[in-house]
Amino acid sequence: MGSDLTALFGFLPQLADGVLVTVQLALGGAAGSLVLALVLGLAMVAPTRWLSAPARIVVEFFRGTSLLVQLFWLFYVLPLLGFELDPLMCGILALSLNYGAYSAEVVRSSIEHVPRGQWEASMALSLSPGRRMFRIILPQAWALMIPSLATLQIQLLKGTAVASFLTLQDLNERIGVLRQSTGDTLFSYSVGFLVYFVLAWLIQVTMDLLERLAKRRLGRDPGDSGFVGRVAALLGRGREPAVATGGPKGGGA
Numbered sequence: 001m002g003s004d005l006t007a008l009f010g011f012l013p014q015l016a017d018g019v020l021v022t023v024q025l026a027l028g029g030a031a032g033s034l035v036l037a038l039v040l041g042l043a044m045v046a047p048t049r050w051l052s053a054p055a056r057i058v059v060e061f062f063r064g065t066s067l068l069v070q071l072f073w074l075f076y077v078l079p080l081l082g083f084e085l086d087p088l089m090c091g092i093l094a095l096s097l098n099y100g101a102y103s104a105e106v107v108r109s110s111i112e113h114v115p116r117g118q119w120e121a122s123m124a125l126s127l128s129p130g131r132r133m134f135r136i137i138l139p140q141a142w143a144l145m146i147p148s149l150a151t152l153q154i155q156l157l158k159g160t161a162v163a164s165f166l167t168l169q170d171l172n173e174r175i176g177v178l179r180q181s182t183g184d185t186l187f188s189y190s191v192g193f194l195v196y197f198v199l200a201w202l203i204q205v206t207m208d209l210l211e212r213l214a215k216r217r218l219g220r221d222p223g224d225s226g227f228v229g230r231v232a233a234l235l236g237r238g239r240e241p242a243v244a245t246g247g248p249k250g251g252g253a
Contacts, residue, residue, distance in 0.1 A: 018174030032096025041107025150207035
C-alpha cells in the first residue's frame, strides 16, 4: 500500500490533467445538452406540427442510438464529409446530442406538468405566447425539471469515460495508466471510484442549490429538498427534542 501511495503522489500531475479533460467534457456536454434540451423541449410542446414533429424525430433518433456509435460517427465519418473536429469537440458534441435528447423529454414533461390553472391565468392576462411561456410557465417548469436534470448530468459525467476511445487522456484513461504503472488494479480503480464520486457529488450539490433557488424565487419553501437537506434531516432524526419538565418544585407564595 505504501508503494501504491508513493506512485499515486508521483502520478498526481497526470491524474489532474485527466480530471481536467473530464471536467471539460462534462461542462461542455452539460451546457450543450441544456441548450439543446430547451430548444427541443419547447419545440415539442409547440402547437404547430411543423415544429413539434421534427423535434420529436430528432429526440427519438439520438435517444435510440448508442452514445459510442454517435461518438465514432462524429470522429471517423464526419471528416469523410469534409468536417473534421478535434477529439475534445467530438466528445462534447456527442454528449450534448445524446443527453440533450434525454433532457428534452424532461423539459417537455415538466412544462406539461405545470398546473392548468397557471396556463389559464396567464391566458386571462392576455399575455403573448412567448411572454406566457418565459414569464409564467417556464420558471415553474424549471423548478420541476431540476431533479431529473441532475440525474442526467451525473449520467453525462460517467458517460465522459467513452472519450478515452478517441485517444483523449481523460480520467478513465489516466486511471488505466496508473494501473499499468503500479500493477495494482484494486488500488487504481478505487482511486477512480473516489474521483468520479467527488465530481458527481459536486454536480448534485450544485443542482440542489439551483433547485432551492428556483423554488425560493417562486415563493415556495424549499424545505429539506436536495442532497444536503436530506442528509441534514437524516442526521437530525437521531436527536431527541428537549422535554419540558415544568417549573421548580415547591415554593408556594
